[in-house]
Amino acid sequence: MSRVLYDLCGIDEALRFSPYCWRVRYALAHKGLDVETRPWRFSEKQALAFANHDKVPVLVDGETVVADSYEILRYLDRAYPEAPLLGDSMADARGRFLAHYSERSLAPAILRIIIMDLLNAIHPDDREYFRETREKRFGRSLEEVHSPVRGLSQLDTALEPLRARLGEASYLDGEVPGGADYIVFGKFMWARCVSSADLVSNADPVHAWLERMLDLYGGLGRQATRITDIEGAYR
Amino acid sequence: MSRVLYDLCGIDEALRFSPYCWRVRYALAHKGLDVETRPWRFSEKQALAFANHDKVPVLVDGETVVADSYEILRYLDRAYPEAPLLGDSMADARGRFLAHYSERSLAPAILRIIIMDLLNAIHPDDREYFRETREKRFGRSLEEVHSPVRGLSQLDTALEPLRARLGEASYLDGEVPGGADYIVFGKFMWARCVSSADLVSNADPVHAWLERMLDLYGGLGRQATRITDIEGAYR
Structure with missing residues (x-):
């Protein structure tokens, strides 16, 4: 199939x-x-x-x-019911919260750090579309959204619950990774692929989790092409 | 029993x-x-x-x-396995995230708004203990933590994922309330009992959820004694 x-x-x-x-x-x-x-x-x-x-x-x-x-x-x-990702209705309901957390708490902070890198990583034919739709959504220019220092501070605050959870368990979903991990981790792959910015310090439990996530499934995330791997692409 | x-x-x-x-x-x-x-x-x-x-x-x-x-x-x-609160291990893992969110994202913001009200609501014999332990924990005086305007702004940001979730479902745990709702709602009962501060505007989906939560179980939360119900206690 x-x-x-x-x-x-x-x-x-x-x-x-x-x-x-x-x-x-x-x-x-x-x-x-x-x-x-x-x-x-x-x-x-x-x-x-x-x-x-x-x-x-x-x-x-x-x-x-x-x-x-x-x-x-x-x-x-x-x-494919084996190895549930979202689980039963109660687990799924809380998975939705994690998705909103990823979207509303993490993404806006990360975006302030990587937005110009993101624009640079987008195919030239797509940039006008990207700028137009995003500026309309944010109600300001991409250059106004761009503010890495504020973004890092905002991210540090937004990471608090993630940090606390990863201080007590290897993965958000417990001893093995699950849907909640993938939902949140996607935002970090987004940043990793388009930017060389360090979002999380080495000493942070979130950092150790990111390393574990990158290694999963034969290094699925770690082996992904980054903008820095493409000659002449990273400005 | x-x-x-x-x-x-x-x-x-x-x-x-x-x-x-x-x-x-x-x-x-x-x-x-x-x-x-x-x-x-x-x-x-x-x-x-x-x-x-x-x-x-x-x-x-x-x-x-x-x-x-x-x-x-x-x-x-x-x-009492009927009507699960936390659910299976995956739901529980995500429940832990909600508990950390409540503790690390909501509580610090709410505290900046209500801390002097909280001190006032505490039994006089407990106030020295409260001040000493909390000032040690926060690394600053209660008066320095107190900053309602900043607290409200911080809370507004912290509420984003809650707001999004409650925009799509009646309760955090879905169509009926569950452990995740009680875990988060506790922080709002805390504020409600000691303070008359409005934490959330009427138009916010979080507000409608708070009203529903107050009404549950015969008005368990709504009927709770507030500081404003005690003659001469609210300053």
Whole structure:
């Protein structure tokens, strides 16, 4: 059976930096499922028309098409019940909170640090689209969002609950990683792929967790192409 | 079988404001279990010696003694498996994250708003102990922690993931309230009992959730004595 993931790419086809696609890559690896990732750019809306969706990730699993990273994780639990990602309804409800935490607490802080790196990592044909949609969403220019010092301070505060949890357990989901880990970790892969900024100090329990996450599944995250791996791309 | 909860009281025996005790009060009500709450003050360490613990909540359930609010919720799920509070190991792991979020993201912000009200609500015999232990913990005086404007701004940011979750579901745990709701809500009961400060605007989904939480179990939270109910106590 063929399994295809439409996966955002940047200035180079090998540069895959979508935090939502990284959730799915890890979720598939967690289930032991192979996947062919198909590079996709923001401007290629037409390529996703078959899914009635205009953003990645979109997973095509045999006859089934699923869009939205959280829905894809739910689908994977239904279709492949071994090794749950989101778990039962109570675990899933709390997983939703983690997704909102990742989106509303971590991402805005990280974005202030990496936004100019992110723009640089995006394919030149996509930059105008990216600038336009994001400036509309943020209500200010990308240059105004850019503020690494404030971003790092904001991130330090936002990381508090993550830090406390990772001070008592190896993974957010306990002794083995689960959906909550992948949901949150996606944001760190996003930053790692487009930027060389250090987001977390070596002494932080979050740092040790990031290292463990990078090593999972044969170094899935660690082996991912970063902007710094692409000659002449990092400015 | 007798069931007793040692419950922090303040300037009046009826004033019960511990966020951790409120978690347990709601958890017991969720399970449909009656309880006798026994007022306890910070200075009465000796009264908890039987539990090898020096803080409330301490629950005595027949022959069983359990301290620490999270451990009490776990105990209640083991002893009374109907209507789970924390759920299976994956749900519990994420419940721990919610507990850390409540402790590290919400509480510091709320504290900046209510700390002088909190001191005022504490029994006069306990105030020296409270000041000494908290100033040591915070590394600054209570007066320096007190900063309602900054606290409200910090709380507004910290509430983001809660707001997003409560924009999509009636309760953190889904269509019915669960352990995650009680864990977080305890912090709001803490503030409500000692202060008249408005923490959340009427238009916020968090506000509607707080109203629902106050109404649960026959108005358990809404009927709780507040400092403003005690003649001459609120300054």
